[in-house]
Amino acid sequence: xxxxxSKHLLGIKSLIPEDIELIFQTADxxxxxxxxxxxxxxxxxxxxxxxxxxxxxxxxxLSFELAEKRLSADVINFSASASSVKxxxxxxxxxxxxxxxxxxxxxxxxxNPGAPIFLSKHIDASIVNAGDGAHxxxxxxxxxxxxxxxxxxxxxxxxxxxxxxxxxxxxxxSNIFCLQKLGxxxxxxxxxxxxxxxxxxxxxxxxxRLDSALAKADIVMMLRIQLERQGKEGNQVNxxxxxxxxxxxxxxxxxxxxxxxxxxxxxxxxxxxxxxxISSSVADSSTSIILNQVENGVAIRMAVLYLLxx
Amino acid sequence: MNNARPILxxxxxxxxxxxxxxxxxxxxxxxxxxxILGLQPRGIYLAKRIHKELNEQHADxxxxxxxxxxxFFRDDFRxxxxxxxxxxxxxDFNVEGKRVILIDDVLYxxxxxxxxxxxxxxxxxPDLVELLVLVDRRYSRHLPIEAKYVGTTVDTxxxxxxxxxxxxxxxxxxxxxxxxxxx
Numbered sequence: 081x082x083x084x085x086s087k088h089l090l091g092i093k094s095l096i097p098e099d100i101e102l103i104f105q106t107a108d109x110x111x112x113x114x115x116x117x118x119x120x121x122x123x124x125x126x127x128x129x130x131x132x133x134x135x136x137x138x139x140x141x142l143s144f145e146l147a148e149k150r151l152s153a154d155v156i157n158f159s160a161s162a163s164s165v166k167x168x169x170x171x172x173x174x175x176x177x178x179x180x181x182x183x184x185x186x187x188x189x190x191x192n193p194g195a196p197i198f199l200s201k202h203i204d205a206s207i208v209n210a211g212d213g214a215h216x217x218x219x220x221x222x223x224x225x226x227x228x229x230x231x232x233x234x235x236x237x238x239x240x241x242x243x244x245x246x247x248x249x250x251x252x253x254s255n256i257f258c259l260q261k262l263g264x265x266x267x268x269x270x271x272x273x274x275x276x277x278x279x280x281x282x283x284x285x286x287x288x289r290l291d292s293a294l295a296k297a298d299i300v301m302m303l304r305i306q307l308e309r310q311g312k313e314g315n316q317v318n319x320x321x322x323x324x325x326x327x328x329x330x331x332x333x334x335x336x337x338x339x340x341x342x343x344x345x346x347x348x349x350x351x352x353x354x355x356x357x358i359s360s361s362v363a364d365s366s367t368s369i370i371l372n373q374v375e376n377g378v379a380i381r382m383a384v385l386y387l388l389x390x
Numbered sequence: 391m392n393n394a395r396p397i398l399x400x401x402x403x404x405x406x407x408x409x410x411x412x413x414x415x416x417x418x419x420x421x422x423x424x425x426i427l428g429l430q431p432r433g434i435y436l437a438k439r440i441h442k443e444l445n446e447q448h449a450d451x452x453x454x455x456x457x458x459x460x461x462f463f464r465d466d467f468r469x470x471x472x473x474x475x476x477x478x479x480x481x482d483f484n485v486e487g488k489r490v491i492l493i494d495d496v497l498y499x500x501x502x503x504x505x506x507x508x509x510x511x512x513x514x515x516p517d518l519v520e521l522l523v524l525v526d527r528r529y530s531r532h533l534p535i536e537a538k539y540v541g542t543t544v545d546t547x548x549x550x551x552x553x554x555x556x557x558x559x560x561x562x563x564x565x566x567x568x569x570x571x572x573x
Contacts, residue, residue, distance in 0.1 A: 083472050083473040102475075105475070105476075106475070106476060108478070109459065109461070109462075109476040109477070109478065109479070112478070112479050112480075113462065113479075113512075116512045116513065117484070117512065117513060117514065118511070118512035118513075119512075120512075121462035121463060121509075121512075122462070122463060122508070123462045123463075123467050126468070127468075151462075386462075386473070387473055389467075389468060390467070390468065390470075390472065390473030390474070
């Protein structure tokens with residue numbers, strides 16, 4: 081049996097559907113492992129993995145670190161705010177210095193789109209993209225699709241609506257690629273200013289009214305408004321008048337869901353801005369699988385690291 | 391590929407399974423503290439047969455049975471060309487303080503059993519672990535591991551492969567010996 085088609089996980093775009101299926105199958109086994117009394121396996125005990133986070137992260141970093149530790153890998157953590165990057169070191173120099181310490185794998189988050197792809201051309205170690213700017217966030221898309229598969233048994237043919245700041249979202253792009261490869265129908269919804277031009281060319285539908293998008297949704301994936309990507313202080317671009325108005329137009333509330341004659345599953349990659357894109361009552365409702373996503377994140381990341389190390 | 395030599399047929403396997411069950415009954419009395427663990431992927435078929443036979447011998451027995459995958463505990467990870475794909479582990483009980491009968495089809499180098507022992511410890515510390523195999527390939531062990539209950543023993547060379555086929559997966563019950571890597 082063969083492994084993944086690539087030695088890196090740079091994005092979903094470069095994966096083939098068989099890769100995704102293999103990751104899911106492996107994640108099934110790791111999900112069982114992380115529910116054992118002893119949650120650790122020795123598979124990666126001779127490996128050292130560097131988590132290079134050039135951008136802030138809480139759950140992705142924790143999730144990767146937990147996945148690495150449950151596979152018995154040695155882990156070193158790096159965050160840009162406390163490093164020589166501030167002293168002017170280039171990305172390749174930083175990474176090569178870390179690799180000189182005999183690191184076998186790199187998990188990297190970077191604010192610049194394409195940074196992991198660039199790096200993969202210059203170093204030998206396997207690279208896992210943990211989010212690069214507004215480009216891709218492959219493990220998030222994998223865990224989202226895995227959670228849908230867990231909920232419905234199959235992803236193919238499901239209608240998934242992604243709502244919110246599509247323009248700045250790497251989660252949206254990776255999910256579009258991933259869900260399409262698995263045969264799902266994807267619709268994006270948000271204010272016209274936050275929907276990239278020509279996004280229909282990816283083979284997805286665009287809906288500007290949330291209620292019409294929800295009417296056909298089996299799964300609703302809510303995204304956060306990425307205020308940190310909307311320009312620097314004093315030089316901000318206003319994509320919508322106020323957060324309050326955004327909530328009125330695109331916030332997912334119980335009232336909206338009650339108007340539907342079906343009950344879609346609610347997902348959110350986190351962090352949640354309660355009262356903006358989603359109300360607390362929806363986020364905490366029984367149809368929300370937000371915390372399942374977090375649990376599945378560890379299993380998916382274990383599967384990715386295990387398969388790339390093979 | 392037609393280089394397979396039969397070692398055991400269906401009737402012989404049935405007799406062996408019955409005999410192994412009698413040996414287990416001798417040692418485990420009422421099985422009140424015993425659990426059965428079949429090793430994935432091929433040991434589970436023998437484990438199910440043993441479990442079924444024990445239940446037929448003693449209808450009042452209810453012995454917990456699970457399947458244990460050793461993939462993540464193997465010692466040849468990253469030493470092979472392709473990844474080892476895992477199988478399902480299903481253990482709905484704790485092995486803490488239990489008498490465990492670990493079951494596999496073929497005992498060869500002993501490395502799978504070593505991995506199985508490690509994998510099992512994630513579910514607790516058993517009182518006792520015994521190994522039951524359908525066939526023991528003698529003189530080929532890489533580790534100090536021996537089975538307590540052995541169906542049959544064969545002497546083989548490294549280029550040969552011993553394969554247990556099961557009705558459930560292969561449509562036939564038989565034990566065969568064949569040359570490896572011959573088209």
